[in-house]
Amino acid sequence: MKRTVFLVSDRTGITVDTMVHTLLTQFDEEDFERVTLPFMDNPEKIHVAVQQINAAADRDGVPPLVFSSLVDADCRDALRQSRGILFDFFDAFIGPLETVLGRQSAHAMGRSHGMGNTRAYDERLEAVNFALSYDDGARLKNLDAADLILLGVSRSGKTPTCLYLALQFGVRAANYPLTQEDFLGDGLPPVLQPHRRVLFGLSIAPERLQQIRQQRRADSEYASLARCRQETHWAERLYAAHGVPFLNTTAMSIEEIAAAIMHRTGIRRRAF
């Protein structure tokens, strides 16, 4: 019998989702059944949640785990009435933090992943539009506005990384696909030359690249291991020749690629 895990939050549930994800990956995830309950922003809704939790306790024969990030004290009190085992994010951290800082917190809902200020929000939208306009070398003018230009061969992870950087950090990232033409010449593609300081390269193991390209265009020359080997070799040689910092993305998730780029380039995020 699986143990039910409840994720209770007053808004999006992102905080509690991240928290549960991080904690449960340290155990065997197969053992848990998750139930997400976002927007539980008043004690009445919490009472309904408590009934669900108690029903799961009866059904499972073990008390459910209840992870919550509720800022409102009445909501937290209401949730304590359940027969689940409660792990509350604010209980764990906000009290100690108030003590250290010598002041009360705001206890206001929706601050962490809400609209916040419109400006920061617009920065993110603008960054998404930027990433879409400058995806795959679609446009090459006015690259001056780019915080970053990602280089890489087809299917090395440029597009999802740019979109993630835009959505998560408000970073304006263009991307430029390296193709055989770019490798024929000796130098950096001319269009990139004025932007050397914002270039960053992606590389990938040929075997993994082949696997990804196979899904796209099975059994094509494009997806052949020989071609994948040649392109990645050329790309890395180009990075080295022009001092373009680069990253091998083979075993990295989009989040890791993005975090590593932010870390290595020192680009400042425009939005939180």
Place this chain on the structure above:
Amino acid sequence: MKRTVFLVSDRTGITVDTMVHTLLTQFDEEDFERVTLPFMDNPEKIHVAVQQINAAADRDGVPPLVFSSLVDADCRDALRQSRGILFDFFDAFIGPLETVLGRQSAHAMGRSHGMGNTRAYDERLEAVNFALSYDDGARLKNLDAADLILLGVSRSGKTPTCLYLALQFGVRAANYPLTQEDFLGDGLPPVLQPHRRVLFGLSIAPERLQQIRQQRRADSEYASLARCRQETHWAERLYAAHGVPFLNTTAMSIEEIAAAIMHRTGIRRRAF
């Protein structure tokens, strides 16, 4: 003098970033200066971090706050040597969780936002490709594969929402822009009719829509308040007439829109 806040993690820093973001929004964020230190995955790197923390303590005249999510016990021990005030995510939760579950956790790094299994990762990439292919009504064939089709007038938030759903949840979301043509007819646009069960509408306050459109095409008819009023009115009437669930996104962040859609539709995420 601002107080320095260190975010120390062994991998991407997403967990600790979310945690700090959520906690500090409950205080006055202006008071803090953040320093992010990802990929601190051995005690030697932690020693360097400790020196940075101690230097900040001297400079600020108050001990820095140190938020960490380190799974390795040696790393955690090393970090405890700093003069910062430590808030460790695993200290707070993993111990109590081990007690409840009656077993040890894996203490393995990079599990939460790493590659995990390749299949889940490919699901997310596939979802991003899907969102891009089916953005803004770009393609309308084979919509059968869509988990969701978002409807809305131009600039109501469809594209960033679809991309966020893809990256965060691996959900395949297409989007269809409602234009004046669609409002002339009586029914649902014919191309959408076979897909009623996956339709979801976005609406937005005309004033906010005008503001967004102004940034795009200043002083155009497209950005006029009259046009924004008319389009949003028509869109909501269309949703109501055809039983399409919808959301007013005016005061919502992308995260909130995505969470609300997941909650209301009950779509299951394909990736964590």
